[in-house]
Amino acid sequence: MPGADKEADLTERIEAFLADLKRGGCGTGPIRGSGETARETTALLRKVTAQARWSSAGDLMEIIRKEGRRMTAAQPSETTVGNMVLRVLKIIREEYARSRGSSEETDQQESLHKLLTSGGLSEENFRQHFVHLKANVIEAINELLTELDGTTDNIAMQALEHIHSNEVIMTVGRSRTVEAFLKDAARKRKFHVIVAECAPFCQGHEMATNLSKTGIETTVIADAAIFAVMSRVNKVIIGTQTVLANGGLRAVNGTHTVALAARHHSTPLIVCAPMFKLSPQFPNEEDTFHKFVSPHEVLPFTEGEILSKVNVHCPVFDYVPPELITLFISNIGGNAPSYIYRLMSELYHPEDHDL
Amino acid sequence: MADCGEPDGPDNKDNITRSKNEGKELTKEEKQRLRKQKKQQKKQKERKDEKGPSETEKEKTPVSLLPPRPVATQKAPSALPAPASAPIPVPASAPFHSSPTPSPADKPAKSKAELKAERRARQETDRASKQPGSSSSSIKTKAPLSELNPVVKRLPEHVQVDDPAVVKRLAKKLERQQIPLRSDYGYKVSLFSHLHQYSRKAPLTQQLSIPSTVIHPSIVRLGLQYSQGIVAGSNARSVALLHAFKQVIRDYTTPPNEELSRDLVNKLKPYISFLNQCRPLSASMGNAIKYIKKEISNIPSQCKEEEAKTKLLQCIDRYIEEKIVLAAKAISKYAIEKISDGDIILVYGCSSLVNHILCEAFEKSRKFRVIVVDSRPRLEGREALRRLVQRGISCTYVLISALSYILPEVSKVFLGAHALLANGYVMSRVGTSQIALVARTFNVPVLVCCETYKFCERVQTDSFVSNELDDPDDLMVTRKGKTQLENWQDVSSLGLLNLVYDVTPPDFVDLVITDLGMIPCTSVPVVLRVKNLDQ
Numbered sequence: 001m002p003g004a005d006k007e008a009d010l011t012e013r014i015e016a017f018l019a020d021l022k023r024g025g026c027g028t029g030p031i032r033g034s035g036e037t038a039r040e041t042t043a044l045l046r047k048v049t050a051q052a053r054w055s056s057a058g059d060l061m062e063i064i065r066k067e068g069r070r071m072t073a074a075q076p077s078e079t080t081v082g083n084m085v086l087r088v089l090k091i092i093r094e095e096y097a098r099s100r101g102s103s104e105e106t107d108q109q110e111s112l113h114k115l116l117t118s119g120g121l122s123e124e125n126f127r128q129h130f131v132h133l134k135a136n137v138i139e140a141i142n143e144l145l146t147e148l149d150g151t152t153d154n155i156a157m158q159a160l161e162h163i164h165s166n167e168v169i170m171t172v173g174r175s176r177t178v179e180a181f182l183k184d185a186a187r188k189r190k191f192h193v194i195v196a197e198c199a200p201f202c203q204g205h206e207m208a209t210n211l212s213k214t215g216i217e218t219t220v221i222a223d224a225a226i227f228a229v230m231s232r233v234n235k236v237i238i239g240t241q242t243v244l245a246n247g248g249l250r251a252v253n254g255t256h257t258v259a260l261a262a263r264h265h266s267t268p269l270i271v272c273a274p275m276f277k278l279s280p281q282f283p284n285e286e287d288t289f290h291k292f293v294s295p296h297e298v299l300p301f302t303e304g305e306i307l308s309k310v311n312v313h314c315p316v317f318d319y320v321p322p323e324l325i326t327l328f329i330s331n332i333g334g335n336a337p338s339y340i341y342r343l344m345s346e347l348y349h350p351e352d353h354d355l
Numbered sequence: 356m357a358d359c360g361e362p363d364g365p366d367n368k369d370n371i372t373r374s375k376n377e378g379k380e381l382t383k384e385e386k387q388r389l390r391k392q393k394k395q396q397k398k399q400k401e402r403k404d405e406k407g408p409s410e411t412e413k414e415k416t417p418v419s420l421l422p423p424r425p426v427a428t429q430k431a432p433s434a435l436p437a438p439a440s441a442p443i444p445v446p447a448s449a450p451f452h453s454s455p456t457p458s459p460a461d462k463p464a465k466s467k468a469e470l471k472a473e474r475r476a477r478q479e480t481d482r483a484s485k486q487p488g489s490s491s492s493s494i495k496t497k498a499p500l501s502e503l504n505p506v507v508k509r510l511p512e513h514v515q516v517d518d519p520a521v522v523k524r525l526a527k528k529l530e531r532q533q534i535p536l537r538s539d540y541g542y543k544v545s546l547f548s549h550l551h552q553y554s555r556k557a558p559l560t561q562q563l564s565i566p567s568t569v570i571h572p573s574i575v576r577l578g579l580q581y582s583q584g585i586v587a588g589s590n591a592r593s594v595a596l597l598h599a600f601k602q603v604i605r606d607y608t609t610p611p612n613e614e615l616s617r618d619l620v621n622k623l624k625p626y627i628s629f630l631n632q633c634r635p636l637s638a639s640m641g642n643a644i645k646y647i648k649k650e651i652s653n654i655p656s657q658c659k660e661e662e663a664k665t666k667l668l669q670c671i672d673r674y675i676e677e678k679i680v681l682a683a684k685a686i687s688k689y690a691i692e693k694i695s696d697g698d699i700i701l702v703y704g705c706s707s708l709v710n711h712i713l714c715e716a717f718e719k720s721r722k723f724r725v726i727v728v729d730s731r732p733r734l735e736g737r738e739a740l741r742r743l744v745q746r747g748i749s750c751t752y753v754l755i756s757a758l759s760y761i762l763p764e765v766s767k768v769f770l771g772a773h774a775l776l777a778n779g780y781v782m783s784r785v786g787t788s789q790i791a792l793v794a795r796t797f798n799v800p801v802l803v804c805c806e807t808y809k810f811c812e813r814v815q816t817d818s819f820v821s822n823e824l825d826d827p828d829d830l831m832v833t834r835k836g837k838t839q840l841e842n843w844q845d846v847s848s849l850g851l852l853n854l855v856y857d858v859t860p861p862d863f864v865d866l867v868i869t870d871l872g873m874i875p876c877t878s879v880p881v882v883l884r885v886k887n888l889d890q
Binding site for chain 1: 544545546730731732737740741744749750751752753754755756757758759760761784785786788789792793796817818819830831832834839840843846848849850851852853854857858
């Protein structure tokens, strides 16, 4: 039967996606960038919306939450998956509210005043059925997809506002966003880029070769030389894996050192991060923040005899506190780290923060 | 003393050094006679040249300067009034430098008369300083007043690679000493165009002929070991250098009509140039060489050759014993007081001194753990890891990019140093300043361990002006069969930078442990002054 086929097809796709996630973000450099992960997740959620059986918004939200929980459990460090699920949930709430005819403001945050006057939690249970809800939701998700497609270009367009001629810019590791940013500025301005190679994966090498092919003066330095050359750097532009709810970053390891060196020399630190990387998580020092990969990258098995007597750590991420960051450049413009909480409230609904 | 009359800087210096060496033989009267002869020759030459205005000037100055000179010879013991009186009659009004070496940059600005006046004054001071007993006092009385007269130090060649005149001068000097010149390799980052960048695959020894009569074979071996990185680390390089010099001294025979004290020093000069070409000298090596040269030139001329050689060998052994071995013992004694049970100590790279301290502390049954931080491309921390694990110390190993992850666990940071500069900055392996910076952010104390023989009089505020560039090909890495930077030479806008040293500002360092005790970073110039007075 066609329905069953489609369902089987859907579950197959989800399973394939989960397996890919489990393998993909294994730290040797994501096989897929975060942008592609976000797009795939959203496309998958659109399919779920289209094909799953649901009668009211509440049902749909339950289904999406269930799938979302499975997807985030496959790779907890890949926060874009969870972010997209939250975006879709927010879209559903908005469309539901619009269909009901109630204005946007009543659905906003629970304020103290509302709590007192309404006498308890709002009785929204999303049980009403609307005919056009499905179409509206799918249309909104398509808009989200187009927004995702254009994020890198939106960020790159702002490059000329931030880079002047003869600057020395430092960056760490490899970020597709920063690469596009710098290439866009290089069309009109001449500047020098210093790339820290970011051991042990040395993704900085790939970034340097890509940048130098477009004619940008690039220098590759070892991680150990970051503080030594920082005195000649005018700006530090980095990408990140996640933007946390307090405005801090979860970025590739070595970024905290760069941020501290930049603060010591009073060099501005600019983070190029699209909005889909914004996550409602707060940093916590427990095990869930850090992700480790095989210590073979750090101390290879050829070192033999001492391996059994030595502890070797290879963390992938670093926490950068928000006070070290000067500016966030995202597809909706430039923001200070202290404004991140407000942006988050516009993108996600507080009740969805824990999936 | 010779007075050639041409204001040519290097030649003039050669004359003066030659005259210094030979000055003991000529008496005062002979010197004056020589001077008068030379002046007359010069006057005849200039009359032929027919230079109008300068001639009158020249005729004026010898006349005006003659009267103060006989006065000055009688006042020889007091060196100070002599140079002060000499330039007063000179009509030119140029700032007077009593520095012994003329700086090449100032030369064209002075007129011939001023240069003559300077030379005159220098000769007075030289003659005065030759008087026994008055020499030390004159130098000491000169010292406080000479604070106003800048001591013009000659800038070392290896930080002036972008100046073609300096490069040419070095090439000529090496040609004279029959040492091949090492050529730079690869595209140099513009910020560092004033430094050399050599390739490890092209050692200097490939250009030497076999057999090489100019350079002693143990020095050739040493140079090769330096350039290939087989002997690395400040202490190791100094000790290897001193052992090689011992071998040189053992094989040395004084040629006839030469004195050991002068000839041996001259023999050592091409060796030092050769080693400098293989790898720029470190501060510790520089201090060791200064010490040896001083010892050699202090050998009295009536000493027999065998006696002199054994004396020198003993001096070298004593230097190694005092400055390196005993200093390490003293430093570990102080440092062990700072290590308590339950400590987690972070070390960076491979410092022989810090490893020694940790092993000693472990022998004395202190319970602590060590975290070894390492960095590409040298990966020296693995060597330190091996040594510590062999002793049985429990270790953790991370790369420097994981520093922020590991630092919250750490209680103390122990760092080694390559040199301590006179303004309190610590020059050490690249990455040390980063560790000190992050440790300060996490409020972890940073202790630097350094022997006093590594203290040097240079001052530096950043890691650019004086550094060493290592082979840039070392940064390449092959991961999963792919080498990203394989053809970096083909891409014109891509450069690789492999720095060797960096400087740590003194406010990141909490304590420096030396063989003289535990001092703050800012007390380094005090120690240097004390050391200079002792010598």
